[in-house]
Amino acid sequence: MPAPMPANVMDALDxxxxxxxxxxxxxxxxxxxxxxxxIAGMAVSTLSGMIDAAWLDRLPALKIVSSFGVxxxxxxxxxxxxxxxxxxxxxxxxxxxxxxxxxxxxxxTLRRIPQADRYLRAGRWGDAPFPLSPTLRGRxxxxxxxxxxxxxxARRLDAFAVSVAYHGRSQQAGVxxxxxxxxxxxxxxxxxxxxxxxxxxxxxxxxDGAVLAxxxxxxxxxxxxxxxxxxxxxxxxxxxxxTIGGAGLDVFADEPNVPDALLAFDNVVLLPHVGSAxxxxxxxxxxxxxxxxxxxxxxxxxxxxxxxxADLNRGQ
Ligand code: NAP
Ligand code: 8YV
Numbered sequence: 001m002p003a004p005m006p007a008n009v010m011d012a013l014d015x016x017x018x019x020x021x022x023x024x025x026x027x028x029x030x031x032x033x034x035x036x037x038x039i040a041g042m043a044v045s046t047l048s049g050m051i052d053a054a055w056l057d058r059l060p061a062l063k064i065v066s067s068f069g070v071x072x073x074x075x076x077x078x079x080x081x082x083x084x085x086x087x088x089x090x091x092x093x094x095x096x097x098x099x100x101x102x103x104x105x106x107x108x109t110l111r112r113i114p115q116a117d118r119y120l121r122a123g124r125w126g127d128a129p130f131p132l133s134p135t136l137r138g139r140x141x142x143x144x145x146x147x148x149x150x151x152x153x154a155r156r157l158d159a160f161a162v163s164v165a166y167h168g169r170s171q172q173a174g175v176x177x178x179x180x181x182x183x184x185x186x187x188x189x190x191x192x193x194x195x196x197x198x199x200x201x202x203x204x205x206x207x208d209g210a211v212l213a214x215x216x217x218x219x220x221x222x223x224x225x226x227x228x229x230x231x232x233x234x235x236x237x238x239x240x241x242x243t244i245g246g247a248g249l250d251v252f253a254d255e256p257n258v259p260d261a262l263l264a265f266d267n268v269v270l271l272p273h274v275g276s277a278x279x280x281x282x283x284x285x286x287x288x289x290x291x292x293x294x295x296x297x298x299x300x301x302x303x304x305x306x307x308x309x310a311d312l313n314r315g316q
């Protein structure tokens with residue numbers, strides 16, 4: 001384990017395996033040089049940094065990387081597959097939680113809930129009523145990435161009686177929401193854009209200045225995907241110029257660093273990457289990290305391999 005993980009993960013791994021905590025080693029490089037060739041499994045999270053080809057090369061006996069989180073852009077899955085290493089993630093246990101947060105962030109951004117709270121606490125209510133906010137009513141919401149979480153968000157939006165459309169690499173059979181074949185086309189047709197695609201090279205900056213311009217001056221961007229999906233400089237420029245109406249961001253390009261320019265905007269709500277961060281959901285994600293390792297080293301297939309390594313998933 002390169003970096004600390006939730007207590008339920010570390011406790012369970014201590015019970016089932018010999019767990020090496022790399023951050024507790026006085027000289028991590030010397031430790032890896034000596035013990036790396038014996039390491040058969042890894043448990044990682046975004047705190048572990050990028051698990052890339054160079055990392056994998058230090059662990060020649062590695063069989064499986066069990067990653068905490070459904071997004072696995074922190075692991076080079078292609079490099080793992082090339083070395084016969086299975087990678088697992090934690091799908092299915094966090095969809096509803098992240099969708100709840102996305103809707104909360106959307107409402108907080110449009111109705112300015114954090115700003116209203118700050119206004120009251122500052123003792124300003126007695127001076128004048130809080131300024132009127134934009135509304136969700138009558139909005140057209142575009143979802144970029146109508147996957148497991150995107151669909152959970154869409155189900156919630158149906159109950160809010162707003163229209164939903166989506167973009168992905170292709171139109172999905174059996175999905176009735178209108179499909180747009182590019183982010184610009186979706187943004188043109190909508191005035192709320194919710195990003196919930198995987199991170200990585202393929203989606204880097206897919207929400208750029210042109211997409212934000214298409215969203216328009218009343219438009220609101222909600223990013224619960226990855227910071228890399230949005231061109232942060234273009235977003236700051238659009239907010240500065242007033243060419244979009246506001247943004248709600250749970251993820252950033254260089255976490256945990258957030259540009260000062262974003263902190264300065266009053267029409268932006270900022271969260272410290274808490275989409276899945278309830279006690280119950282994080283515990284379920286941690287359990288799945290553990291269960292994947294237990295299954296594999298019991299000689300069974302891992303429970304939730306990522307697509308790039310699914311063919312390798314035959315069990316230890
Ligand atoms: P998923 O079920 O695999 O869905 C991903 C969706 O993105 C699919 O509908 C896919 O549709 C679309 N997509 C993939 N690559 C694309 C591309 N290059 N261009 C356009 N669309 C693309 O994944 P999920 O479980 O919903 O999770 C999605 C992502 O949310 C994760 O990978 C993670 O980065 C992020 N996430 C964030 C938090 C948080 O705390 N903020 C929590 C959980 C997840 P097509 O295959 O049709 O293109
Ligand atoms: C986690 C996430 O907060 O699942 C994901 O892709 O972004 C979040 O659920 C993150 O992975 C923590 O390491």
